[in-house]
Amino acid sequence: MSISSATDLANGTVLVTGANRGIGQALVEEALRRGAARVYAGTRQPLTHPDPRVTPLPLDVTSADQIEAAADQVETLDVLINNAGIALYDDLTDRAALERSLEVNLFGPYGMIQAFLPHLTRSGGAIVNNVSLMALAPLPLTPAYAVSKAATFNLTQSLRALLAGRGVRVHAVLTGPTDTDMTRGFEIPKASPESVAQAIFDALDNGEEDIFPDPMSASVAESWRSGPAKALEREQAVFV
Ligand SMILES: NC(=O)c1ccc[n+]([C@@H]2O[C@H](COP(=O)([O-])OP(=O)(O)OC[C@H]3O[C@@H](n4cnc5c(N)ncnc54)[C@H](OP(=O)(O)O)[C@@H]3O)[C@@H](O)[C@H]2O)c1
Numbered sequence: 522m523s524i525s526s527a528t529d530l531a532n533g534t535v536l537v538t539g540a541n542r543g544i545g546q547a548l549v550e551e552a553l554r555r556g557a558a559r560v561y562a563g564t565r566q567p568l569t570h571p572d573p574r575v576t577p578l579p580l581d582v583t584s585a586d587q588i589e590a591a592a593d594q595v596e597t598l599d600v601l602i603n604n605a606g607i608a609l610y611d612d613l614t615d616r617a618a619l620e621r622s623l624e625v626n627l628f629g630p631y632g633m634i635q636a637f638l639p640h641l642t643r644s645g646g647a648i649v650n651n652v653s654l655m656a657l658a659p660l661p662l663t664p665a666y667a668v669s670k671a672a673t674f675n676l677t678q679s680l681r682a683l684l685a686g687r688g689v690r691v692h693a694v695l696t697g698p699t700d701t702d703m704t705r706g707f708e709i710p711k712a713s714p715e716s717v718a719q720a721i722f723d724a725l726d727n728g729e730e731d732i733f734p735d736p737m738s739a740s741v742a743e744s745w746r747s748g749p750a751k752a753l754e755r756e757q758a759v760f761v
């Protein structure tokens with residue numbers, strides 16, 4: 522089944538990475554609530570779920586072997602949600618922190634997309650990369666994280682152009698502060714993971730390529746969509 526921008530998830534097949542907690546867990550529950558036929562839940566630790574539509578997948582996104590095994594196990598896929606991520610506190614003096622951030626947050630989604638592209642091409646499906654508002658402007662408390670998210674956003678923009686001809690849509694989620702383990706200790710207003718998951722699927726239904734799923738990110742959505750960087754992305758996309 523192909524999920525077009527005009528339809529919802531009902532009877533579709535979704536894979537979520539980092540599905541055991543935070544936004545990933547909320548995405549799994551929201552996909553089930555919307556009637557997904559199968560939800561593949563990628564996790565590093567074994568997962569059990571009471572809903573028989575959930576198929577756990579052992580999936581560390583830094584493991585090429587686990588990604589390959591997951592791609593072999595999944596028969597059809599409509600929506601790949603690259604959600605797994607890490608955020609390290611650093612000050613850019615530690616090269617290892619930058620490398621680890623890129624390994625998980627950039628090369629994780631990259632590896633997943635390469636492995637699942639045949640499935641998504643067959644289904645005319647969609648890729649959803651849970652990036653971050655920090656792709657647009659860093660919070661310098663987590664600069665290596667911000668670098669990795671900016672890179673993943675740029676990857677998303679290129680893949681959007683490169684895969685359009687194959688009928689695969691590529692979405693970026695420019696998520697703002699959300700109340701999960703990742704933001705524990707930050708005393709700022711945060712959206713709930715459940716509301717973010719709902720907003721992501723609503724935006725997919727509406728065909729929004731860049732998704733702003735919480736109040737803070739939503740406050741920049743209009744200026745992003747009508748701004749010069751977005752216009753340039755569209756102008757340059759015509760070259761492929
Ligand atoms: N929370 C926010 O404010 C916020 C804002 C913008 C963007 N985001 C993005 O949203 C996504 C989810 O974040 P969250 O807030 O839900 O964070 P979280 O609660 O810390 O959850 C992170 C998830 O990623 C998984 N993960 C980490 N490294 C992994 C790896 N190598 N392979 C597979 N899974 C891995 C974790 O699994 P384990 O349990 O095994 O560690 C966990 O399931 C991330 O990409 C994050 O950057 C979050």
